[in-house]
Amino acid sequence: MKILVIEDERKLARFIKQGLEQHGHVADLTYSGSEGLDHIAGGLYDLVLLDLMLPGQTGFEVLQNLRAFGLTVPVMILSALSDPERVVQGLDLGAVDYLRKPFDFNELLARIRVLQRRATMGNDVVLRVADLEMRLVSHEVHKNNVHLELTNREFALLELLMRRAGQLVTKNEIAEKVWAMDFDMGSNVIEVHIYQLRKKIDATGIPGLIETLIGRGYRLKTT
Structure with a gap:
């Protein structure tokens, strides 16, 4: 949680x-x-x-x-x-x-x-984007019906991207919504988590769902 x-x-x-x-x-x-x-x-x-x-x-x-x-x-x-x-x-x-x-x-x-x-x-809340499915209550993620093992931070990061699918999500927004208030914007923690998340998502299908918009942030493609 x-x-x-x-x-x-x-x-x-x-x-x-x-x-x-x-x-x-x-x-x-x-x-x-x-x-x-x-x-x-x-x-x-x-x-x-x-x-x-x-x-x-x-x-x-x-x-x-x-x-x-x-x-x-x-x-x-x-x-x-x-x-x-x-x-x-x-x-x-x-x-x-x-x-x-x-x-x-x-x-x-x-x-x-x-x-x-x-x-x-109760009823689980489900987010769906492309071939990704996230169940918020049971804390499960599937891609092409394959279960993905995510850390808590990876889950929170992917949830944010899925809620904003097709839209730019800036690094500042990720730091504010996924990490604590005192997050060090000079660190590469977000980049590391994006890299790890990409490896898990792309391992089971066509790569490239998470786009990097250089100097601006990230976007989860809807198709």
Whole structure:
């Protein structure tokens, strides 16, 4: 899963990010409600872990604004505010779960697995471009009915390209939507991931689905 952590306690935020990535998730961090809301609006997230006592906007305000903007990403609240009234308020505003701090990290992982199972029981969301098929809930990609093994970053990168199929996707957009806010634009990480993704996609059919537009970015061809 690609998860956004909105937590102003930076040490705790980094701990959560490290733990999630050790268990196969992709995690981004923001440290205020306003930044978090901007990140959700511009990113492709499967889950948001949301603190309540945040600068900029409180977690409750983030939830209200998410729903007002029609954004349906699942939100799990992580908060030291444990009185029943706050829990009820968070759930009524649209959160799918509420975990009280301090929490055991294994419990957090277990609750995330529950959310994954719930999503899998529903209808999967499928993206199709040319002979590529991506199932967002079950996290599967096929090309010409051949299953492709992708890393979490490769999956997120391909999802972005497929959602924008036929359109230019700039390196800045990829850094913002697939990687964390503090991404080093001087690195060649994106190029390396594009190269690896091309090898996997082109290995099972006609090469060249991902175009490089020199000096501008990348485009996924629709045919």
